Amino acid sequence: MKDKKIFSIVLSGAAGQGIQTVENLFTQIAKESGYNVYATKEYMSRVRGGNNSTEILISSKPVRSFRKKIDLLVVLNNNAIERLRDRISDNTIIIGEKNFVSKEKNSIPISLLEISNSLGSSIYANAVAVGILSGIINAEKTVIDEVIYEYFKEKGEEVIDNNLKAIIKGYEIGKQLNINFQIEKNGYVKKHMLLNGSQAVAKGAISGGCNFISSYPMSPATAVFTELAKASKKYNIIVDQAEDEIAAANMAIGAWYAGARAIVSTSGGGFALMEEAISLSGMIETPIVVHLGQRPGPATGLPTRTEQGDLDLVLYAGHGTFPRIIFAPASLEEAYYLSAKAFNFADKFQVPVFVLTDQYLLDSFYNVEYLPQIQVERYIIKTTKDYKRYEITESGISPRGIPGYGEGVVRVDSDEHDEFGHITENPKVRVDMVNKRMRKLNEILKEVIQPVLFGDENYEYLFISWGSTSQILKEAIEELDIEKVAMIHFPQVYPLPKETENYLSKAKKVVFVEQNVNGQFANLIRREFGIDTSNRILKYDGFPFSVENLKEKIKEAL
Amino acid sequence: MFSVKIYDISNSDIAWCPGCGNFGILNELKTAFSELELSPNQVVIVSGIGQAAKMPQYVNVNMFNGLHGRTLPVATAIKLVNPSLIVIAESGDGCTYGEGGNHFIHTIRKNPNIVNIVHDNMIYGLTKGQASPTTPKGVKTTLQFDGVFVDPFNPIAVAVALNASFVARTFMGYTDLTIELIKKAIKHRGYSLIDILQPCVTFNKYNTYQWYKENTYILPEDYDPTDRKTAFEIAMDTEKLALGLIYLNESKEVYEDFQPRIELF
Numbered sequence: 001m002k003d004k005k006i007f008s009i010v011l012s013g014a015a016g017q018g019i020q021t022v023e024n025l026f027t028q029i030a031k032e033s034g035y036n037v038y039a040t041k042e043y044m045s046r047v048r049g050g051n052n053s054t055e056i057l058i059s060s061k062p063v064r065s066f067r068k069k070i071d072l073l074v075v076l077n078n079n080a081i082e083r084l085r086d087r088i089s090d091n092t093i094i095i096g097e098k099n100f101v102s103k104e105k106n107s108i109p110i111s112l113l114e115i116s117n118s119l120g121s122s123i124y125a126n127a128v129a130v131g132i133l134s135g136i137i138n139a140e141k142t143v144i145d146e147v148i149y150e151y152f153k154e155k156g157e158e159v160i161d162n163n164l165k166a167i168i169k170g171y172e173i174g175k176q177l178n179i180n181f182q183i184e185k186n187g188y189v190k191k192h193m194l195l196n197g198s199q200a201v202a203k204g205a206i207s208g209g210c211n212f213i214s215s216y217p218m219s220p221a222t223a224v225f226t227e228l229a230k231a232s233k234k235y236n237i238i239v240d241q242a243e244d245e246i247a248a249a250n251m252a253i254g255a256w257y258a259g260a261r262a263i264v265s266t267s268g269g270g271f272a273l274m275e276e277a278i279s280l281s282g283m284i285e286t287p288i289v290v291h292l293g294q295r296p297g298p299a300t301g302l303p304t305r306t307e308q309g310d311l312d313l314v315l316y317a318g319h320g321t322f323p324r325i326i327f328a329p330a331s332l333e334e335a336y337y338l339s340a341k342a343f344n345f346a347d348k349f350q351v352p353v354f355v356l357t358d359q360y361l362l363d364s365f366y367n368v369e370y371l372p373q374i375q376v377e378r379y380i381i382k383t384t385k386d387y388k389r390y391e392i393t394e395s396g397i398s399p400r401g402i403p404g405y406g407e408g409v410v411r412v413d414s415d416e417h418d419e420f421g422h423i424t425e426n427p428k429v430r431v432d433m434v435n436k437r438m439r440k441l442n443e444i445l446k447e448v449i450q451p452v453l454f455g456d457e458n459y460e461y462l463f464i465s466w467g468s469t470s471q472i473l474k475e476a477i478e479e480l481d482i483e484k485v486a487m488i489h490f491p492q493v494y495p496l497p498k499e500t501e502n503y504l505s506k507a508k509k510v511v512f513v514e515q516n517v518n519g520q521f522a523n524l525i526r527r528e529f530g531i532d533t534s535n536r537i538l539k540y541d542g543f544p545f546s547v548e549n550l551k552e553k554i555k556e557a558l
Numbered sequence: 559m560f561s562v563k564i565y566d567i568s569n570s571d572i573a574w575c576p577g578c579g580n581f582g583i584l585n586e587l588k589t590a591f592s593e594l595e596l597s598p599n600q601v602v603i604v605s606g607i608g609q610a611a612k613m614p615q616y617v618n619v620n621m622f623n624g625l626h627g628r629t630l631p632v633a634t635a636i637k638l639v640n641p642s643l644i645v646i647a648e649s650g651d652g653c654t655y656g657e658g659g660n661h662f663i664h665t666i667r668k669n670p671n672i673v674n675i676v677h678d679n680m681i682y683g684l685t686k687g688q689a690s691p692t693t694p695k696g697v698k699t700t701l702q703f704d705g706v707f708v709d710p711f712n713p714i715a716v717a718v719a720l721n722a723s724f725v726a727r728t729f730m731g732y733t734d735l736t737i738e739l740i741k742k743a744i745k746h747r748g749y750s751l752i753d754i755l756q757p758c759v760t761f762n763k764y765n766t767y768q769w770y771k772e773n774t775y776i777l778p779e780d781y782d783p784t785d786r787k788t789a790f791e792i793a794m795d796t797e798k799l800a801l802g803l804i805y806l807n808e809s810k811e812v813y814e815d816f817q818p819r820i821e822l823f
């Protein structure tokens with residue numbers, strides 16, 4: 001089992017050449033044919049030209065992480081090969097126009113354009129590519145018909161027919177290439193759904209009762225915004241494209257105040273503009289859910305690349321001191337679950353709740369077996385005449401009313417306030433209120449989402465990660481299968497459970513694996529537990545770790 | 559008519575200077591509420607930060623006293639979520655036209671059914687007397703020692719240029735006119751701007767009660783606010799400031815009408 005069979009296909013071409021379409025159609029066809037599918041992409045921050053690539057892994061058992069190896073490379077433009085040079089091995093087969101591939105050792109010149117032209121137009125080149133790949137993996141023809149029909153049904157019969165013809169043409173070519181492809185099919189995969197990280201976050205939000213999104217577009221977080229906008233009519237979600245992120249965050253808080261369950265989706269730069277609003281949420285105890293899709297900074301940085309560099313940003317975001325909750329999902333299933341949970345926690349603890357993802361996770365696709373329905377928990381009360389919004393309680397949580405529901409008035413105040421929400425400078429009230437707000441941290445810890453251990457339970461070497469890197473680390477550890485080696489993944493990175501300390505103290509050596517330059521989570525653990533966290537495997541070139549790369553790094557660390 | 563007393567906040571220690579224009583606006587607002595018979599729990603006042611923004615601290619209705627400059631996004635969201643509430647965004651000239659300038663533009667475009675009351679004392683009061691976007695050119699302040707040397711912002715002209723649905727200006731010293739305009743704005747469906755001219759007795763020694771009386775006039779009874787060209791001409795006149803409902807555009811679609819209704823309780 002340790003040596004999973006994986007066939008890795010990489011498509012590479014310029015922006016605007018339609019790699020996206022090939023990816024969409026082919027992954028669907030592969031999944032419907034019964035293969036486990038995983039796809040992830042990397043792209044330049046431009047609309048045309050340059051070079052982008054998509055990796056598609058076909059496997060018999062589920063694979064959920066980026067691999068460096070390439071078994072089959074399909075190139076659509078002339079600079080594709082050079083950009084991927086360090087991933088091309090002697091076993092890599094390269095397909096493409098003659099003048100792109102002729103110098104390569106293992107190449108098969110195929111002119112997608114000529115084939116397409118022979119069918120009457122150059123626009124079928126992508127369909128031919130889909131066909132060739134489908135032929136190589138021996139896809140079911142009926143599946144191809146269904147997928148193409150679904151995809152093009154709004155465009156009419158002629159478009160469907162022409163694309164099908166091109167695909168079948170490609171399919172025959174693909175079969176005759178005799179490429180060594182030996183992956184087993186599994187019928188059950190057909191029942192799975194194929195989704196990406198953005199869809200997982202959006203579906204999670206909907207499942208958590210989200211009914212309001214205000215945001216301002218920014219890669220890689222825009223797709224979550226788009227997905228919720230698509231779902232607006234079906235699920236009654238209010239959607240506002242705000243004039244800027246400051247407005248977006250203040251709207252979300254206003255929406256929660258009025259009784260909605262609101263989210264903003266943004267990236268580091270946009271979030272930086274929201275910071276004052278986060279502080280407002282802390283002070284007025286009106287929640288907000290923030291989805292932050294990380295990309296490398298500072299400033300505009302690498303707009304379409306990936307990093308885990310904004311943990312410090314959300315950890316310390318906003319002036320003043322107040323509790324918050326930070327989630328960082330490793331997988332699509334977890335992205336879904338935590339995005340739902342974020343709303344229940346926000347409603348219950350009345351604090352800002354963050355879901356930290358990154359470009360890599362948001363743009364990764366795979367077949368998911370099932371997403372459980374999450375129970376929507378609501379904590380709104382009907383107010384009475386003498387309602388006190390900030391009633392001092394033992395837990396620190398004051399029952400939250402909303403305007404117009406009950407006889408009372410709901411008064412929230414960004415100034416320090418008394419129990420009624422009235423502005424005050426009384427030092428005793430100030431201290432009582434600070435303490436009340438901070439007590440909520442203990443309540444949050446009672447329901448903390450626990451870290452997950454994977455690997456040898458009698459470990460001596462413990463690798464620690466969070467967010468999307470955890471999934472890559474997990475596959476690396478699983479495939480290495482070395483005794484005394486384990487990992488822990490933290491789905492909740494703040495606040496941290498006491499148990500963290502026990503996990504760490506059991507190990508002889510603890511190594512942190514993160515995608516940032518300074519080891520932000522390692523620093524947090526040191527801050528919270530005073531433990532030495534100096535062993536760190538860090539990466540910050542804008543690309544995710546590959547499983548192969550991490551396997552090497554792990555071996556070096558032992 | 560409800561008693562204005564139902565909007566009183568008990569034992570509140572009001573933070574305004576004696577003689578401040580805000581006292582007049584407080585009375586006018588409560589009177590408008592009582593004449594419209596609004597229950598306290600049906601009204602939300604969203605304010606920012608500043609002396610004007612303390613208004614809801616002294617009015618017994620729902621209150622969202624948020625951040626400096628951010629009244630309009632909050633008010634818009636509340637209205638979208640619960641259109642049955644009467645939502646008033648109320649703050650100073652600095653808060654609304656300076657820090658919140660971008661929201662001012664785009665909220666007018668969106669046209670949610672909210673009332674935007676701006677206490678325009680042409681100065682930053684709370685921070686002790688710096689120029690605001692509406693401080694007249696040449697006026698010396700606690701920061702602009704040689705006088706302000708940029709032209710003031712003209713909120714009325716900007717609002718008419720953006721085809722806002724309800725644009726009014728008043729002087730808080732004219733009680734009846736102010737109450738009337740607040741009531742009209744609440745009843746109007748769409749975004750309503752009421753720029754309320756107001757002296758700051760401590761920091762603005764130029765735009766005094768006397769100055770406002772001498773430099774304003776009330777639009778005649780037969781004035782037609784639906785004519786945008788005339789409204790724009792009137793808005794452009796900064797020599798003598800027109801008071802009253804300057805522009806009315808009842809055909810503008812309301813933002814919340816395009817959004818789904820969500821279940822609240």
Ligand SMILES: Cc1ncc(C[n+]2csc(CCOP(=O)(O)OP(=O)(O)O)c2C)c(N)n1
Pocket residue numbers: 607608609610611626649650651652653654677679681682683684685690
């Ligand atoms: C983000 C931010 N910047 C600055 C301030 C400081 N500040 C508070 S009120 C204010 C200006 C108030 O002027 P205005 O809105 O005209 O209200 P007034 O006091 O004149 O009624 C400023 C600059 C703040 N509270 N928040």
Ligand SMILES: [Mg+2]
Pocket residue numbers: 608650651652677678679680681682683690
């Ligand atoms: Mg002012």
